[in-house]
Structures are given as C-alpha cells and as structure tokens.
Amino acid sequence: MVKLGVIGVGSMGGAIIRGLLSSGQLAPGEILAFNRSRERLRSLEAEFSLPVAPNAHRVAQEAEYLLLGVKPYGIAPLLADLADSLVHKPVVISIAAGTPIAKIEEHLPEKTPLVRVMPNVNAQIGQSMSGIAANQYVSAQALSEVRAMFESIGKTALVAEEHFAIFSALAGCSPAWVYRFIDSLAQAGVAEGLKKEEATRIVAQAVAGSALNVLENLSPGLNPQGLIDQVCSPGGTTVAGLLAMEDAGFSPAARSAVFAAVKRDKDLSGS
Template identity: 75%
Template structure:
C-alpha cells in the first residue's frame, strides 16, 4: 500500500505531487501515480523518481488516499471504469470543479469517504488557496491529513459544500481576473513610456505586496477599505484614479464576474 495514489497528473495533479515532495511532507515511495498520457508527466519524472502504475485500477487498489486529478468531464467515466478496484474504499479526494460529493458518491461503493477540494492555478508555485469539504464518512484524522497535503501547495479553508460555487469564483476563477487587471494596468504603463515587461513587473509586485499587506492587517481589524482610505490623500492622485475606476464600473463589474461564475458553476453541476 502507498499513502497517496494520484490518477491524472496534469497541471493540477502534478502541482500537488510536486508540492508534497518538495515540502518533504511525502516521499516518493509514499506516492503512486498514473496518467493516461505518459509524456505529460515527463518533467515531473525528471525531477522526482516516481513510481508509475501500469493503469488507474492499480492506483485505486494500492492507495490509502486516492487523488483524482482528472478533468470534470472525465471523472464519472473514470469512476465507473475503476469498478471493483474501489472495493477497498480508499479515501477519495477529488479536485474536479462542479462535481459534488453526492455526484461522486453515486459512482462509488456505499459509505466511501470522499473529500472535495477546490485548489487554484497558483498551486503551481505553492500559493494556492484550497477549499475543502468532506462527507460524513471522512474521519477527523483523515480530513486533517488531507488539509496537510493541500497546505503543501498553499493554504486551505474548510468550506460548507453549499458555498463551493462561491468559493470557486472567489478563489478558483479570480486569478484569471487578477491577471487581466495586472495586464490592463501594464498596458496603461506602456502608454506612458514603459516597456510591457517593465510595466508588468512593476504592477505584479505592487499587487503581490498589496495582497500581503491585506493579509498582514486583517488580524488587526483593518479591512481592504481601511487600507484604501490610508492611501487616498485629499484631492490626491490615488482618489482621482479610484473615482475614475468606479465611474467606469469597476466594483459593479467585479461583483458581476463573481455572480456569473457562481451561476455557471451551478449550471455545470446539474448538467
């Protein structure tokens, strides 16, 4: 038996494995992996001497924790194909967006412990925020171990499953929106004489520092609006730009993006 089996070692599954091994939380002998396309694992295998199973069923039989890193449309066929390989009831951990605990349970033996996790793309640099929900068959010890695994690629938060769609928008979708925000600021910088690379580096560092400042100040009771007020001098440049952003619909557009992502997640979960 191995502690963790991973089926689907693409960008997300690979990031999780890399984070666990780089942090020292697990060793290569603790992990067994399988990916349908072996070439997708080449970079990971060059970095770590991983054990690679001949098929997905072998991983399911051998693992105490079974991480399903496949895309959402592949999850149900995979579970159905695994069949008897799941009889040992490993703790199943799914990162498939839009697939609820009930959806997954419908294709597993009765009373299988299941954990649903929503990481984000920043897992690639061990800076994810991962939402975690579990069914009633997952013990506190097992849930804690899953949290520890995902803490290796960032931070974790226990999230009631009914809030998973909102969490997916706030944490899973938002990196793309933040990337677009960074790019828009950088484009404005180009208009004022910077190269695109220079402008992007300046803005990205400003965004990174601002995010860290928010996290630093939250325990002291200073929310982001309080930090905005600190920066906005009366009749200054910052408040002028802020008012221009709001006149162009910045906050309204941001809330609309979250609402649209939540609505789409709910559509996908019922399709």
C-alpha cells in the same frame, strides 16, 4: 500500500505531487501515479524518482488516499472502470470543478470516504487557495491529512459544500480577473512610455504586496477599505484615479463577475 495514489497528472495533479515532494510532506515512495500520457510524468520521474503505475487499477488498489486528477466529464467513466479496485474504500479526493459530492458518490462503493477540493491555478507556484469539503464517512484524522496535503501547495479553508460555488468564484476564477487587472494597468504603463515587461513587473509586484498587506492586517481588524483610506491623500493622485475607476464601473463590474461565475457554476453542477 502507498499513502497517495494519483490518477491523472495534468497541471493541477502535477502541481500537487510536486508540492508534496518538494515540501517533504511525502516521500517519492509514498506516492504512486498514473497518467494516460507518460510524457506528463517524465519530469516528475526524473526529478523525484516518482514511482509510476502501469495502469489506473494498480493505483486504486494500492492507495490509502486516491486523488482523481481527471476532468469532470471523466469522473463517472473512470470510477465505473475502477469499481472492483475500490472495494477497500480508500479516501477518495476529487478536484473536479462543478462536480458535487453526491454526484461522485453515485459511482463509488457505498460509504466510501470522499473529499472534494477546489484548488486554484496558483498551485503551480505553491500559492493556491484551496476549499475543502467532505462527506460523512471521512474521519477527522483523514480530513486533517488531506488538508495538510493541500497546504503543501498554499492555503486551505474548510468550506460547506453549499458555498462551493461562491468559493470557486472568489478563489478559483479570480486569478484570471486579477491577471486582467494587472495587464490593463500594464497597458496604461505602455501608453505612458514604459516597456510592457517592465510595466507588468511593476504592477504585479504592487498587486502581490497589496494582497500581503491585506492578509497581514486582517487580524488587527483593518479591512481593505481602511488600507485604501491610508493611501488616499486629500486631493491626491490616488483618490483621483480611484474615483475615475469607480465612475467607470470598477466595483460593480467586479461584483458582476462574481455573480456570473456563481450562476454558471450552479448551472453546470445542476444545483
């Protein structure tokens, strides 16, 4: 038996495997992977000598923890196909967006431990923010081990499943919105004479540093508004730009994006 079996090694599944192996959290011999396209596995095979299974059934039969890296629409047919291979009830981990625990349980043997995880795209560079929820059959030890796995690709938070829609908006969708913010500022830099790559690099570093500053100051009790007040000198350029952003609807637009994403998530999940 292997510690972790992975079925579906796309961008996210591959990032998780790479994070686990690069951090030393798991050794190559503790992971068994399968993907319908062998091409997606070649770099992991070459770099880490990652064992590859001939089929999904072998992975399911041998895994203590089973990560399902398939798209949401692929969960039901995959689990139906694997029914006979899941009788030992591995701890199943789903990263399928918009697919609640109850819907996945319908396709698993009764009382199978199931953990739902929502990582984000920054897992590709080891900087994900992953939300984790579990059903009643997951032991405290198993939940701790799953959390440790995902902390190899960033940070984690235990989230009540009823709050997964808002977590998905704040952590799963927001990277795209931040990318748009960065690109918009960089475009203004180009308009003022900078090259696009140079402007993008400047803005991205400023955003990265600002995010770290927020995290560093949360424990001392300084919220983002407090940091804004530190930067805004009376009559200065920063407050002038900030007021222009607010006049253009920046804060309401940001909140609207969150509310729209939450609504869409609930529509897709049927909740």
